Amino acid sequence: MSGVILNNEKLKKYNWFNLGGSAKIFFKPKSINEIKKFLENNKDNGGIHILGAGSNTIFRDGGYDGTVIKLGNSFSYTKILSDGNIEVGAATLDKKVANFAMDNSLTGLEFLSCIPGSIGGAIVMNSGCYGHDMSKIVISFEALTFDGKLKSFKANEIDFFYRGSDFGENLIILSAKLKGHKANKEDIEKKQKNFLDLKKKSQPSNIKTCGSTFKNPNNKKAWELIKMSGCSNFSIGGARLSEHHCNFFLNDGRATSQDVESLIRKVRERVFLKTGVNLDLEIKIIGKK
Template structure:
């Protein structure tokens, strides 16, 4: 599909053609976005999507932490929520209004300063509010659905809607948000807590992550969902995949549910390694691992 600039609606934010995505994702691999749009505000995004040809695909991009962008790039428009969407404000004593581009670290730190407990787990998830809401992001026994009251969404049609948490069809690492919808803000509710105790819990979570995960590597976070009754990392380890390499990609020796770009891996290397791990786990245990990392775009 050829998508000429003349066919695109005008915007108040920034719109770039053939924009490299590798620098924007944690794996530091993959192709370019046909168009990368950073809207100025929610109305800018809504106006753009309203006037954009309905056949053009739209994908939201957060921190790119749980994502493989294939080497052929992403057709259509990639929407990235920048600074205008990164604000976190206190709505009441135990509730925060969070922009879709706000990081988990910012949300949890703001909650701590406000004496709001229950949001500490967001400290450990390398992503943004929009991604948490779409994927029901979670860690350390908590999930987004435990704290979400409602979210503001711009649908692919350009319509702006507010959806209650129970309208999102949440299950493990899944929501029923439609394709092309962009979460622009969310209301998170915790409980009254002591800032010192909240900080202590955040420190505990940070230390646990540091000890168990390859945080300073080019990685994509948890690769596979935990199957019912199993831990994905244990299945991968039992199948003999710890340290397994393919091209420039490797299964982490520190945490076997993480894939690494050792420096020159293509996205094809990373995805093929993941598929080889799935094959070996199936052969060893009979369990079919399901990807947690999102894989988008075209192969070369």
């Protein structure tokens, strides 16, 4: 059975903001060979954007004039390797990986239970919380270049930094090897629950958002700068800041991507005016206006 190729597919349902126009081509492959064939046959079809769970991505209202590739279910799996490490498919949800590590009494991956993305997205973003991030657990990952070559990257060849990594845009991450350390399962369960409780207290849930809009600047918190600059009540159209956590921007159900982008600009300008800090975006904005 082969994967799915759709034309003019609406992107709204594939991102947490629930926003954006359509992708000229939307490709959900089932195998590596299928991706290779697709890349070979679609060289002149505009750009390529790789989408994970869409929890850090805003698609613009004008959509994407190329191909959006979202790895299919066969890229979502977890297994224990003979050396005790974990192999995961890039489309596997982070939460599933955290639970799998817990079931196998491996500690160090509990933070993944708090991040609503996929492993591919987590590697690209070097996602993390509570002092943990991907740089501490990735041993290696396999990827396909846009010209169809399989490549393996070891952790020491990748420069992971705060909410990013340096391996370039033109790769499709397929799978990763992650490390954990043997520990008591009950302790892991407690740690994971503690992280989830902390998250619940500090961040809103059940809203259309992509989490933190801006990165924290050196030794500062983006939400504090936003608050002290008097932006908490800002809104444009259906886009506003969460009352619970003002670095979380949200779509109240009526927003367009343009509303969110305009609000981002307004907040950034006000924070710069008031504090002299130029906030850097954490979320990715993709497509045409």
